[in-house]
Amino acid sequence: MYPVIACFRIYKNHYCVSSYGLCLVAAVLCGTVISMFMARRIGRGSRDIFTFSMLVAATGFIGAAAAGFIIFIPERIAAGFFTFPPVLVSWGGMISSLGAILFISGKWGENAWQLADLFTPGGLIALGIGRIGCVCAGCCYGIHTDSPFGIYFTCPLAPASVMEQPLVPVQIISACFLLFAGISGLFLLRRARRPGGLFLWSVVAYTMFRFIIEFFRADPRAFLLGLSDGQWFSVVAFAVCAYMIFKKRNYSRDYK
Amino acid sequence: MAVAALVLGIISIIFCITPLFNFLAPVVGAVGIILAAVARKNLKDDKQETAIATGGLVTSIIGTALGMLMYIACAACIGGSGMMMKEFTKELQKDPGRIEKAIKKLEQMQKQAPTPKEQI
Numbered sequence: 539m540y541p542v543i544a545c546f547r548i549y550k551n552h553y554c555v556s557s558y559g560l561c562l563v564a565a566v567l568c569g570t571v572i573s574m575f576m577a578r579r580i581g582r583g584s585r586d587i588f589t590f591s592m593l594v595a596a597t598g599f600i601g602a603a604a605a606g607f608i609i610f611i612p613e614r615i616a617a618g619f620f621t622f623p624p625v626l627v628s629w630g631g632m633i634s635s636l637g638a639i640l641f642i643s644g645k646w647g648e649n650a651w652q653l654a655d656l657f658t659p660g661g662l663i664a665l666g667i668g669r670i671g672c673v674c675a676g677c678c679y680g681i682h683t684d685s686p687f688g689i690y691f692t693c694p695l696a697p698a699s700v701m702e703q704p705l706v707p708v709q710i711i712s713a714c715f716l717l718f719a720g721i722s723g724l725f726l727l728r729r730a731r732r733p734g735g736l737f738l739w740s741v742v743a744y745t746m747f748r749f750i751i752e753f754f755r756a757d758p759r760a761f762l763l764g765l766s767d768g769q770w771f772s773v774v775a776f777a778v779c780a781y782m783i784f785k786k787r788n789y790s791r792d793y794k
Numbered sequence: 795m796a797v798a799a800l801v802l803g804i805i806s807i808i809f810c811i812t813p814l815f816n817f818l819a820p821v822v823g824a825v826g827i828i829l830a831a832v833a834r835k836n837l838k839d840d841k842q843e844t845a846i847a848t849g850g851l852v853t854s855i856i857g858t859a860l861g862m863l864m865y866i867a868c869a870a871c872i873g874g875s876g877m878m879m880k881e882f883t884k885e886l887q888k889d890p891g892r893i894e895k896a897i898k899k900l901e902q903m904q905k906q907a908p909t910p911k912e913q914i
Binding site: 548556589592597646 | 835863
């Protein structure tokens with residue numbers, strides 16, 4: 539676990555390359571390449587998909603930063619507005635990415651469900667790589683455990699290093715789940731019976747997983763009525779997607 | 795919109811190397827990517843030149859990627875690591891290139907600080 543990979547000196551200033559940042563860049567790159575590859579496989583132009591992919595990734599990043607800004611406003615005010623560091627929240631990125639897909643669909647007449655299906659495998663794999671970045675950085679850590687599966691965060695730059703070690707490897711578990719789901723999505727994309735099926739079922743599976751894994755996390759999060767912000771997002775997203783799946787199933791049955 | 799994207803892309807690259815504005819670089823770059831992507835698609839549909847929009851996209855991607863590389867961690871717990879990072883950079887200023895020495899100094903500081911369990 540190396541939060542900082544290397545530092546450079548450029549004219550009296552030091553710049554450090556973080557492993558988390560490297561994983562972020564790798565995640566966006568992989569997600570884009572996978573989406574373009576899958577677009578070709580299903581017989582659609584990959585150049586447009588590159589542009590759409592950049593749009594979705596950039597919007598996702600801004601959404602993640604905005605969500606991090608909003609949910610930690612009390613801490614930000616207490617610690618000093620501009621001294622509190624910028625924070626990325628994954629569910630904020632997912633919501634804004636979906637907004638970008640809807641924007642693309644409205645502006646250029648694309649089928650939103652097909653686009654959502656196309657970006658789902660790449661998006662899941664990108665999130666998985668991001669979680670590997672969390673392991674490297676030592677953030678989004680788990681609760682203390684004495685089981686043999688616990689991991690130690692020893693570098694003082696890692697936020698998890700101040701906790702009683704070892705910790706539940708929630709980042710590794712999340713990364714494994716997301717990578718498995720993403721790779722499965724690559725094979726299931728061509729077999730999806732209805733547009734949007736792959737996207738909706740992926741969200742249902744991810745929200746169920748996220749709700750459970752949040753109970754094993756110990757990093758600072760926003761809480762409301764005993765549930766964390768990630769759990770509230772999971773509940774709402776699960777309900778919406780389950781309803782959409784039910785509605786789409788009834789629609790196709792009525793119009794056979 | 796294409797020109798705005800190009801300007802934002804250049805600004806994000808400049809922010810990457812400006813000490814006080816490092817954290818703004820990925821945000822400015824991301825906005826540049828959005829503008830460039832929309833402009834590029836619109837110009838392509840109208841069968842017009844996309845050179846400036848493509849330039850804006852490339853510079854914004856570079857600025858965002860460079861800014862992201864300096865993101866230390868994702869969660870709010872970096873409040874603590876943010877302070878550690880400041881100390882780390884201070885140690886580096888005194889002795890550039892000796893990352894191991896700086897980390898050892900931080901480990902000593904960490905041993906002296908009480909753990910959350912002790913605080914409870």
